[in-house]
Amino acid sequence: MDITTHYxxxxxxxxxxxxxxAAIESVNYGTVAVLSKLYPTRSHSTAAQGGIGxxxxxxxxxxxxxxxxxxxxxxxxxxxxxxxxxxxYDAIPTIIELEHMGVPFSRTPxxxxxxxxxxxxxxxxxxxxxxxxxxxxxRTGHAVLFALYEQCQLKGVKFFQEFQVLDIxxxxxxxxxxxxxxxxNGSIHVFEAKAVIVASGGYGKLFKVTSNxxxxxxxxxxxxxRQGIPLEDMEFFQFHPTGLYGLGILIxxxxxxxxxxxxxxxxxxxxxxYAPTIKDLAxxxxxxxxxxxxxxxxxxxxxxEYVYLDLRHIDKKILQERLPEITTFCKIYMGIDPSESPIxxxxxxxxxxxxxxxxxxxxxxxxxxxxxxxxxxxxxxxxCVSVHGANRLGCNSLLDTVVFGRRAGKAVGSxxxxxxxxxxxxxxxxxxxxxIEMIRNNKGKETVASIRKKLQxxxxxxxxxxxxxxxxKELLEEIKILKERYKELTISDKSQIFNTExxxxxxxxxxxxxxxxIALSALQRTESRGAHYRExxxxxxxxxxxxxxxxxxxxKDIEFKYKPVRITRFKLEERKY
Amino acid sequence: xxxxxxxKIKRFLPDKTPLIRxxxxxxxxxxxxxxxxxxxxxKESIDGTLTFRKSCAHGVCGSCAMKINGKxxxxxxxLVKDLTELVExxxxxxxxxxxxxxxxxxxxxxxxxxxxxxxxxxxxxPERERLQLPKEQERILESITCVMCxxxxxxxxxxxxxKNYLGPSALLKAYRFLFDSRDRATEQRxxxxxxxxxxxxxxxxxxxxxxxxxxxxxxxxxLKLKRFAVKKGFTxx
Numbered sequence: 031m032d033i034t035t036h037y038x039x040x041x042x043x044x045x046x047x048x049x050x051x052a053a054i055e056s057v058n059y060g061t062v063a064v065l066s067k068l069y070p071t072r073s074h075s076t077a078a079q080g081g082i083g084x085x086x087x088x089x090x091x092x093x094x095x096x097x098x099x100x101x102x103x104x105x106x107x108x109x110x111x112x113x114x115x116x117x118x119y120d121a122i123p124t125i126i127e128l129e130h131m132g133v134p135f136s137r138t139p140x141x142x143x144x145x146x147x148x149x150x151x152x153x154x155x156x157x158x159x160x161x162x163x164x165x166x167x168x169r170t171g172h173a174v175l176f177a178l179y180e181q182c183q184l185k186g187v188k189f190f191q192e193f194q195v196l197d198i199x200x201x202x203x204x205x206x207x208x209x210x211x212x213x214x215n216g217s218i219h220v221f222e223a224k225a226v227i228v229a230s231g232g233y234g235k236l237f238k239v240t241s242n243x244x245x246x247x248x249x250x251x252x253x254x255x256r257q258g259i260p261l262e263d264m265e266f267f268q269f270h271p272t273g274l275y276g277l278g279i280l281i282x283x284x285x286x287x288x289x290x291x292x293x294x295x296x297x298x299x300x301x302x303x304y305a306p307t308i309k310d311l312a313x314x315x316x317x318x319x320x321x322x323x324x325x326x327x328x329x330x331x332x333x334x335e336y337v338y339l340d341l342r343h344i345d346k347k348i349l350q351e352r353l354p355e356i357t358t359f360c361k362i363y364m365g366i367d368p369s370e371s372p373i374x375x376x377x378x379x380x381x382x383x384x385x386x387x388x389x390x391x392x393x394x395x396x397x398x399x400x401x402x403x404x405x406x407x408x409x410x411x412x413x414c415v416s417v418h419g420a421n422r423l424g425c426n427s428l429l430d431t432v433v434f435g436r437r438a439g440k441a442v443g444s445x446x447x448x449x450x451x452x453x454x455x456x457x458x459x460x461x462x463x464x465x466i467e468m469i470r471n472n473k474g475k476e477t478v479a480s481i482r483k484k485l486q487x488x489x490x491x492x493x494x495x496x497x498x499x500x501x502x503k504e505l506l507e508e509i510k511i512l513k514e515r516y517k518e519l520t521i522s523d524k525s526q527i528f529n530t531e532x533x534x535x536x537x538x539x540x541x542x543x544x545x546x547x548i549a550l551s552a553l554q555r556t557e558s559r560g561a562h563y564r565e566x567x568x569x570x571x572x573x574x575x576x577x578x579x580x581x582x583x584x585x586k587d588i589e590f591k592y593k594p595v596r597i598t599r600f601k602l603e604e605r606k607y
Numbered sequence: 608x609x610x611x612x613x614x615k616i617k618r619f620l621p622d623k624t625p626l627i628r629x630x631x632x633x634x635x636x637x638x639x640x641x642x643x644x645x646x647x648x649x650k651e652s653i654d655g656t657l658t659f660r661k662s663c664a665h666g667v668c669g670s671c672a673m674k675i676n677g678k679x680x681x682x683x684x685x686l687v688k689d690l691t692e693l694v695e696x697x698x699x700x701x702x703x704x705x706x707x708x709x710x711x712x713x714x715x716x717x718x719x720x721x722x723x724x725x726x727x728x729x730x731x732x733p734e735r736e737r738l739q740l741p742k743e744q745e746r747i748l749e750s751i752t753c754v755m756c757x758x759x760x761x762x763x764x765x766x767x768x769x770k771n772y773l774g775p776s777a778l779l780k781a782y783r784f785l786f787d788s789r790d791r792a793t794e795q796r797x798x799x800x801x802x803x804x805x806x807x808x809x810x811x812x813x814x815x816x817x818x819x820x821x822x823x824x825x826x827x828x829x830l831k832l833k834r835f836a837v838k839k840g841f842t843x844x
Contacts (some may be wrong), residue, residue: 069712071755072668129736132726132789134744134751141738166751172667173751180725214705243662276639279665359665363639364686479651522655527621528706529656 031458032217037451038063038188040442042222043195046075047171047431048410049229050178050478052392053187055439056227060446063221065193065210067245067533069177069231074231074243075431078171080284081148081163081429084121088142089161096117096153097162101426102600104313104571105419106560108263108578110438110596113390113415117426120433125164128432133177135166136352146285146352148210148494150313150423156607159311163425166356168282174428178581193219194533196462198226198253198406199454203396205405206452209462213533216526220459224449225405225442228254228386228394229435232411236545238490239380241280251386251412252540255547259396259403260580260591262414264544265551266383268422269495271317271380275336277363281356281375283424285341286310288352292321293338293372294329300337302362305607310358312607315421315561318495319375331374338372377495383422383561385414385550386579387580392438406447409438412584416578419595420560469535474518478534481512485545493549498565502553509546516542547581550588555579572602609637612687614645616657617697619704630654636687638685642694643682654840659708666820667764669756672699673708679758679818699761715757718773722781727792743788750783750828752821759815759825771804775815775825778806781818785835793839801841806832
């Protein structure tokens with residue numbers, strides 16, 4: 031077997047916004063390698079559309095205090111308030127820094143960064159929507175990702191593209207390195223390191239209908255979980271209200287920020303009933319539930335399972351300048367011009383609030399008491415700081431990636447001198463090779479596609495916007511069966527070269543693990559909060575559930591522990607908009 | 608509405624003989640489905656060895672550029688209903704093939720590296736953002752939408768003949784920074800793009816515009832670059 035060993039001070043997994051931002055910071059202190067299973071600019075961050083939040087106050091009065099409050103309330107009070115405060119105050123210098131790096135933000139007439147309205151972002155503690163989202167038309171992720179990747183190139187960050195991570199090696203409570211497969215030729219590469227920053231993104235592909243890319247399968251979370259690292263708040267998964275019907279392709283919340291409205295089959299602007307103050311700009315969990323409630327009660331368009339997003343009244347010039355990309359999507363995929371026809375939309379799986387627990391500097395927690403794994407960091411969607419709590423506000427995800435990517439990179443820099451170089455043992459490499467070869471050569475009757483399809487549709491049916499004990503229990507039974515079927519997996523591609531069938535099989539194993547964690551986490555939380563809505567427990571229950579869920583894999587089973595929410599500034603209140 | 612399509616795909620299986628062959632697959636697709644959906648359907652239900660790149664599936668990441676019925680396009684942005692019943696698919700031309708529809712993009716991305724593809728401005732940054740007026744930004748708006756899928760460069764006959772030629776994609780990247788009001792590396796970058804295999808090699812064949820999935824008028828940008836280079840005293844290559 032062809033094995034190459036590399037050494038870098040820091041290894042970053044993932045080349046999206048969080049990974050690139052972390053790399054830019056940590057390369058100030060030592061050598062950095064970024065591993066990505068795609069070519070870096072293909073990372074899913076590039077698909078982010080509407081904006082990145084910061085209270086710059088360029089278009090109207092705003093301040094980070096309001097941003098903090100909105101984020102706390104948006105999180106349904108599950109977000110840790112000290113972390114949220116850091117994010118909202120760091121937002122301003124971080125966005126300015128991005129601009130200096132070359133991000134082509136859209137501009138105000140006097141040349142400042144332009145800002146627009148977004149869901150749940152308000153002035154004066156909920157009084158009315160505020161212009162807080164900085165944007166580059168509706169290609170904000172693309173604009174930021176390219177600038178960050180370009181800065182990485184300028185600063186000498188080394189990229190290993192199309193490398194699939196197989197293992198993140200932790201021994202003696204210290205990260206030792208990463209084992210990866212070079213997709214191009216099947217060779218095994220070992221990256222020994224002082225520090226590893228996991229920035230591997232989300233896992234929307236667990237669900238049948240998603241805005242997420244094919245690459246978002248979440249294997250790095252599962253790799254850590256299987257080694258005893260907990261996963262936090264996995265029951266909270268965001269469904270974006272406006273996915274293109276039948277496809278799940280995202281239509282940015284910015285469309286509503288620019289004045290778009292949701293309309294049901296009776297022609298009613300139904301959000302007025304659900305959120306009288308900010309209406310269509312209510313947070314995503316509420317809008318998604320509202321849309322599906324309308325559909326369930328027979329008020330979909332012509333009785334079908336979608337509603338309309340109406341942009342027809344918006345000035346054509348604004349559509350062209352600020353929402354060109356979604357206009358093109360509508361034309362290409364639906365054959366409609368949004369300036370003339372309303373857009374059929376339905377909620378689509380979009381964002382994971384839960385993930386690898388970290389402190390405010392990206393250090394990965396191994397328990398609820400705050401103890402950490404030496405040298406191991408996480409940032410971005412794969413991590414849970416937690417700034418999003420039970421529901422993330424729009425344009426806070428890009429912000430999270432750059433604020434906490436930067437902080438993780440800095441934190442690594444501060445310890446590099448005192449930390450020892452990792453060592454990956456031969457036996458560990460062999461286990462990974464054996465595992466790959468077992469999948470390659472297994473002779474069963476099951477295919478990746480059949481198991482994956484079943485998993486994705488079950489997750490969609492039983493673990494999406496509305497959940498019940500009965501449904502979740504059925505789902506867990508189904509996952510158990512799928513795990514058995516996975517053992518009977520066979521693949522037809524045996525080659526070493528660009529074997530995507532093999533990689534999909536590896537990913538599927540991890541998807542099954544993560545799905546089980548999500549379903550179990552959702553089953554044990556007997557309340558409704560943010561994106562987690564239990565029809566059998568429709569109320570928020572602060573007395574029993576104002577706490578973070580930590581799921582652990584133990585020898586027996588998956589077990590839960592809890593961590594209190596850090597409340598520093600804002601008292602609990604009923605969440606009304 | 609569903610109908611049958613025949614996908615005729617040029618295969619390249621590096622560890623099989625013969626190396627190259629054409630395979631035909633008959634599949635049923637509905638009018639909303641794209642060539643990428645067809646390829647996935649084939650991989651999932653007929654031949655698991657069929658290999659192609661994919662990620663975002665809606666035309667923003669640039670992974671799935673390939674030659675479809677003679678034209679470079681993104682498979683995720685090409686609806687089958689707009690094609691003939693027989694869909695002929697090949698990898699992007701003129702780059703080494705790794706396997707089936709996956710080409711080695713190294714050469715393509717290296718060209719990009721030659722144009723200093725990052726904002727260069729060594730002046731001390733202001734406390735707030737650098738101001739950029741909308742009319743200043745307008746000059747780069749089209750160029751920043753590039754997803755680097757490689758469709759343009761691999762459709763360019765100049766590139767076919769001269770693999771060292773920077774090609775439309777890298778020149779567009781150079782444009783994106785040269786015309787950014789915040790960038791200060793004009794001379795350096797013009798130096799980098801006006802050599803023997805650079806800007807002057809473009810003969811305005813317009814293939815790049817024909818294939819660009821983001822509908823960028825690349826040739827127009829290259830012509831503006833030429834005029835700018837002349838104005839700055841960088842003539843002939």
